[in-house]
Amino acid sequence: MNFHEYQAKQLFADYGIAVPPGRVARTPDEAVEAAKAIGGDAWMVKAQIHAGGRGKAGGVKYCKTTAEVKQAAAGMLGTKMETYQSAGVALPVDCVLVAQATDIAKELYLSVLVDRSSKSLTFIASAEGGVEIEQVAHENPDAIKTLNVNFVQGLQPYQCRELGFALGLNAKQVGQLTKIMLGLFRLFNEKDLALVELNPLAILTDGNLAVLDGKINSDDNATFRHADLAAMRDIRQEDPTEVLASQHDLNYVTMDGNIGCMVNGAGLAMATMDVIALEGGSPANFLDVGGGATKARVTEAFKLILSSDKVRAIFVNIFGGIVRCDMIAEGIIAAVKEVDVKVPVIVRLEGTNVDEGKALLKSSGLAITPADNINDGAKKAVAAAKAA
Numbered sequence: 001m002n003f004h005e006y007q008a009k010q011l012f013a014d015y016g017i018a019v020p021p022g023r024v025a026r027t028p029d030e031a032v033e034a035a036k037a038i039g040g041d042a043w044m045v046k047a048q049i050h051a052g053g054r055g056k057a058g059g060v061k062y063c064k065t066t067a068e069v070k071q072a073a074a075g076m077l078g079t080k081m082e083t084y085q086s087a088g089v090a091l092p093v094d095c096v097l098v099a100q101a102t103d104i105a106k107e108l109y110l111s112v113l114v115d116r117s118s119k120s121l122t123f124i125a126s127a128e129g130g131v132e133i134e135q136v137a138h139e140n141p142d143a144i145k146t147l148n149v150n151f152v153q154g155l156q157p158y159q160c161r162e163l164g165f166a167l168g169l170n171a172k173q174v175g176q177l178t179k180i181m182l183g184l185f186r187l188f189n190e191k192d193l194a195l196v197e198l199n200p201l202a203i204l205t206d207g208n209l210a211v212l213d214g215k216i217n218s219d220d221n222a223t224f225r226h227a228d229l230a231a232m233r234d235i236r237q238e239d240p241t242e243v244l245a246s247q248h249d250l251n252y253v254t255m256d257g258n259i260g261c262m263v264n265g266a267g268l269a270m271a272t273m274d275v276i277a278l279e280g281g282s283p284a285n286f287l288d289v290g291g292g293a294t295k296a297r298v299t300e301a302f303k304l305i306l307s308s309d310k311v312r313a314i315f316v317n318i319f320g321g322i323v324r325c326d327m328i329a330e331g332i333i334a335a336v337k338e339v340d341v342k343v344p345v346i347v348r349l350e351g352t353n354v355d356e357g358k359a360l361l362k363s364s365g366l367a368i369t370p371a372d373n374i375n376d377g378a379k380k381a382v383a384a385a386k387a388a
Contacts, residue, residue, distance in 0.1 A: 004048040005280040006097045007035050007232045008214040011191070015183040018176070020211045022099030024048070031073035032066045034098040034290075042101035045072040049091040053197075055109035059093070069098060077088065092236050094306060102210060107200035108167060110180070112188050115148065121188065122148040127167045127199040155185040169203075176209040191229060192222030200282035204324045225368045241307055248300045250289060257282025259385050260314040260343075262298070264289050264323060272317045275374055281382035297329030302339045312388040313344045315381035317374060320351030329357035333364045342386035344369060348377035352376065 047059035109129035165175030246254030371377030
């Protein structure tokens with residue numbers, strides 16, 4: 001689950017990490033009141049969407065008067081914003097963050113994530129922060145510093161100090177960085193997060209460190225443990241189909257192709273998409289119905305797939321391990337009838353009760369094309385989509 005900047009900053013503040021004063025506003029008048037409450041003689045008005053690159057899209061404005069704050073908020077609220085990080089989707093701007101403007105001497109970058117290669121929680125830092133951090137990583141990889149944290153020992157203050165000096169910070173700033181990193185380490189573990197990114201982590205002109213922008217992504221598998229985080233979810237920032245899928249315990253990701261995929265198991269789903277591409281086709285979605293798929297879940301899966309008007313064929317690829325193939329077949333038959341599927345459906349079944357499942361599909365009287373294996377199914381699905 002992703003979070004807005006204002007939500008991330010609140011979590012940072014809860015863990016003793018310095019952030020500039022700021023308030024969220026949902027109307028231009030609220031933005032003015034926020035600026036007055038914060039005080040100072042300049043403010044930043046920042047559109048709140050689940051994507052970076054807002055500054056280049058006009059979503060970050062520097063304001064010297066409350067009239068400018070009101071004008072900036074009015075120009076953002078109620079609009080939709082697309083950035084180079086929003087994957088071609090324009091996201092709704094329902095609120096803005098009004099934050100105290102700060103004088104920046106230098107921008108740094110700091111993030112925390114789970115590094116699967118080292119099997120550890122890892123800090124990534126650079127003395128060259130800002131919106132072009134991806135370009136820095138590509139053009140000057142030596143500028144990127146990494147710190148793998150031992151799972152048993154945890155993050156040690158001396159490691160933070162070593163990283164701070166490697167970034168060229170002075171003794172005072174190294175102390176502040178140590179506090180920030182230790183706070184992030186606690187936040188990451190206590191809230192079961194998947195990613196925290198501070199960009200920029202700024203050195204202000206007074207020499208102090210402050211987080212001017214932040215991104216947080218939590219581990220969905222741990223949401224049941226964190227009601228406070230679940231309450232922060234903004235479904236208007238998410239794909240409506242993916243939101244609906246989550247309500248039925250389906251793992252669904254919208255893609256750009258025209259072949260709908262319904263598979264049980266994430267690994268098999270990815271392999272299915274690969275084979276479709278190998279045969280010259282393009283998947284319309286990633287959809288994992290899970291190992292414990294039921295007839296009702298299969299029906300909902302068909303509805304999700306067909307919610308896209310791009311779909312020209314559906315490839316159902318099921319390996320019956322925990323779930324029985326005959327039960328999946330019953331679900332497919334019921335779904336095709338209930339949803340009134342009008343596109344070709346290709347089904348490959350393998351595993352427990354596969355013969356019973358195939359017999360049910362054959363005797364259904366429905367236009368369902370059987371496949372012998374994953375390659376045969378992909379080939380038939382691609383051909384059917386092209387014919388359609």
